[in-house]
Amino acid sequence: GTDVTEAFEAHHLNPNTVKVLEKFYKRDAKTPRNSPFTFKDDGFYRTLKTKVWEEIQKIPNKESDRTAFICDSLLFTCLVSSTITCWAKDYWIVMLSYIVASVTMAWVIVAAHNYIHKRTSWRMYIFNIGLWSYSGFEPIVFWNPRKERPFYADYAVIIEQILFPFMFIMNFLKRFSLNFTRPGFFTQHYRWHDGVGFLLPVWIDVNPD
Known part of the structure; x- marks a missing residue:
């Protein structure tokens, strides 16, 4: 009964993981979000994730x-x-x-x-x-x-x-x-x-x- 959309979007930068989220879709939210940030492709999360993902690819594996x-x-x-x-x-x-x-x-x-x-x-x-x-x-x-x-x-x-x-x-x-x-x-x-x-x-x- 808990909406995991925000936690998922915030913790998974790889764009391919969006397909995984779609498998768990139940229904649209009944009430509006209490946050100004949206999950649309041109919204805050997706825009930031796209830019961050591009930068992460430049980081050598040995950094971890x-x-x-x-x-x-x-x-x-x-x-x-x-x-x-x-x-x-x-x-x-x-x-x-x-x-x-x-x-x-x-x-x-x-x-x-x-x-x-x-x-x-x-x-x-x-x-x-x-x-x-x-x-x-x-x-x-x-x-x-x-x-x-x-x-x-x-x-x-x-x-x-x-x-x-x-x-x-x-x-x-x-x-x-x-x-x-x-x-x-x-x-x-x-x-x-x-x-x-x-x-x-x-x-x-x-x-x-």
């Missing part, structure tokens, strides 16, 4: 290996630097490794977000290392355009800077509390990758000073 190496290196650096933070005795070494661990953790979450938009890969689950489920989006910030939206949506660039440092923990606590307030939430919504958020604290715990 390079991005994977960057993501893996950031995760490795985060784990190593967090370990050094526990082991080191010198104040400046502790502070330096602490900063490196913090920065690489933030960067690896951003890097892992790239894999959420690709086929299923273990790297997409690295996003959960920040206690934020990869499936939990738009809690307050609205990234997608829509006709009707709250007034604060226009100030997303400011709201992000203020709330994002706390949103990861808030999202985790919200999901955790739903286990006690919504029957069957744990069995229906929790998966193994929800435990990835405990990787770093467990890693630090098994590497004490």
Whole structure:
């Protein structure tokens, strides 16, 4: 009962995939779209996809290996630097490794977000290392355009800077509390990758000073 048109159009750039979408056609929408962007051949999605697809063909295949190496290196650096933070005795070494661990953790979450938009890969689950489920989006910030939206949506660039440092923990606590307030939430919504958020604290715990 869910319209997958927008998700399909946004995530599949290859023009040949349009034929696949046609196989799942049920009926035209009964209500108008709440987004100004259409799926017509001369509309926003198809026009942008055509131009992006042309540019993607120019990118060497080895670039995907390079991005994977960057993501893996950031995760490795985060784990190593967090370990050094526990082991080191010198104040400046502790502070330096602490900063490196913090920065690489933030960067690896951003890097892992790239894999959420690709086929299923273990790297997409690295996003959960920040206690934020990869499936939990738009809690307050609205990234997608829509006709009707709250007034604060226009100030997303400011709201992000203020709330994002706390949103990861808030999202985790919200999901955790739903286990006690919504029957069957744990069995229906929790998966193994929800435990990835405990990787770093467990890693630090098994590497004490």
